[in-house]
Amino acid sequence: MIYLLKKWVLHMNKFWIIFWHTYLTKVKSKSFIISTLIMLLFALGATNITKIINLFEGDDSKDQVAAVTADPEQYPLLQQQLNILKPDFTLIKAESEEAAKKLEQKGKIEGYLLVESDAEGLPKGTYKSETISDTSISSQLQSALQQSKSVLITKKLNLQQEQAAALYKPVDFHVVPLKKDAKTEEELNQARGFVYIILFVIYISVLMYGNMIAMEVAQEKTSRVMEILVSSVSPVQQMFAKILGISLLSITQLALFFLVGYASFKKNLESIRETGIPFFNFDQLPVATIFYGILFAILGYFLYATLAAFLGSLVSRVEDLQQTIGPMTWLVVIGFMLAMFGLGKPDLSFITIMSFIPFFSPLLMFLRVGMLDVPLWEIILSIVLLLASIGALAVFGAKVYKGGVLLYSKSSSFKDIKKALSQK
């Protein structure tokens, strides 16, 4: 009994040595530090985006647009409407199209608007510009002209101010789910943002850390350190110590990313709100969504990490690594594509079915959980399926790994799996 215990302690000891070695050498590596810095810069950049945009688009460098109105009365009307709209350009008056053209050629203005009057005295406009790729100016001009037209018509019809206001007020319209605890529209919009971010995080981290594990294994194998390692620690122990070591690494990196991102987001909350970009408030997110987000991210990571480790063990040259882990990459990409598609239509039965397939369920089941009201048994079923396939893949992967690390072949094909399994 004591002997067995001793043996076990010795065993676990080696596991932790590899675990910490994997983690610490990676954390101290240049590539990790650089990639973390880039991630942090990205987090800071995304949350400070309004400030950054303002930095480049100073008020003094506002674009100018000229307007040529056939009916002189229409210019002040247009100007007035634009003042209400607060456009990001200033309007100047031009006497004729030729004058406006000259201004344009000199580079003084972005373009010019020609306003003519139709038979009923209502304005019609043509906007001319060097290129028409920037639609923000033309669409603002269009709405200003639309407003001018409305003002002219109300005048003609002798409508009272209130009548006109009532006419233009948008109709009250709400979408209410009948099912008792279905998500409300507002909740759904918030959930969509969060789900989108988490889906992206799962996708990126599975790809990035999966690659890292496969690379780590392949490098040990091709540098032949594996020969020594394998004689002192069992391959299975090595494989799991490595998977967990890299997972701690990913947690370190993602935690930094989220902490910095969240802190900076909080700080810039006001300026982000001003832009009118739809955003979500973390504080109002249901705890369950956050919980499932983390759970599916972890499960997804382990599924793909196990796959990556055993694929990495089959490679004899680092050059062949990308080719060998190709199928894994495709599974992740397909899963992500389905999830992006499903974000708009999460209740499609196709998405429902796919969300039970283990390689896709971390992304798709989480998508459904975040967006819909999925019965608990479905969630549990998909988690059980996921756990079972992680287990199966771990057992199978460990067997392949055990043979694979000792196997050096020139070709790199999936026949090697069979060969690796027969190496006992």
Place this chain on the structure above:
Amino acid sequence: MVLEIKNVSKEFGSFTAVNSLSFVIPENEMFGFLGGNGAGKTTTFRMILGLLEPTRGEIHWNGEKIDYSKSSKIGYLPEERGLYPKLKVKDQIVYLARLRGMDKAAALRELEYWLDRFKVPEYLNKKVEELSKGNQQKIQVIAAIIHKPELLILDEPFSGLDPVNVELLKDAVMELKAKGTTIVFSSHRMEHVEELCENLCIMHKGSPVVHGALKEIKRSFGKKNLSIHADFDLSFLKDFPGVVKAKPVTEGVILQITGEEAAEGILKDIVKKGFIRKFEIEEPSLNDIFIEKVGAAYE
């Protein structure tokens, strides 16, 4: 600690890598395990280490099977060299030594001792990729012996080293042997094996072709070498009775002869022809035996 290999075979599918191999290595001994390329040496080492399961037969060390619980008592220098190129010598060796059950401080102390002894103390904080191939090899040898193993497998420990370094390493290995380590030693350099091992086994295509004590092997080989230096042409000797092979050298010829009787006949014949500067019967070298046994099996 006795290493015992009993009738071991290993098959990969239809390919037989090792075919009914048996030998016993007593404590304090260095056993020469030789063979051409693809003879099954690495497979045998992997079976001894417990990385591969023999298809038939048994391997025991001190009466027990070798598994990972014994890895702190085993040292292994694989033929394919490999270390982490980006890691410092210190981090690397301490990591590998800890996996062999040493603690950090002891590993560092031993590493410094060995670096000093191999006359490269300045490598402690260098990355492995900055070292020359020969120096990387020294580091790897240290990785194999740092934890004072009781069973040590050295696959081609001297390849790629200059003679000075070979001597340094040989001394270290001899010292380990004197302290009681059982060593399995593989090399293509027969003179190293002759110098270091009392017992040996030559493998060819998975089967042992020669096995036993070095002296016995030489004696039972029968043939001897006869080295003659003389001023006149000796090429006619290749057709002389009792001569198996003749190899001309700058100053004369080296003959392989069936026995001492043949030498007598040759001597009687050539004294009449002129002045003989050298006439010496030599024991066959292990090199000759290896070439004959393995070469014959090739034919």
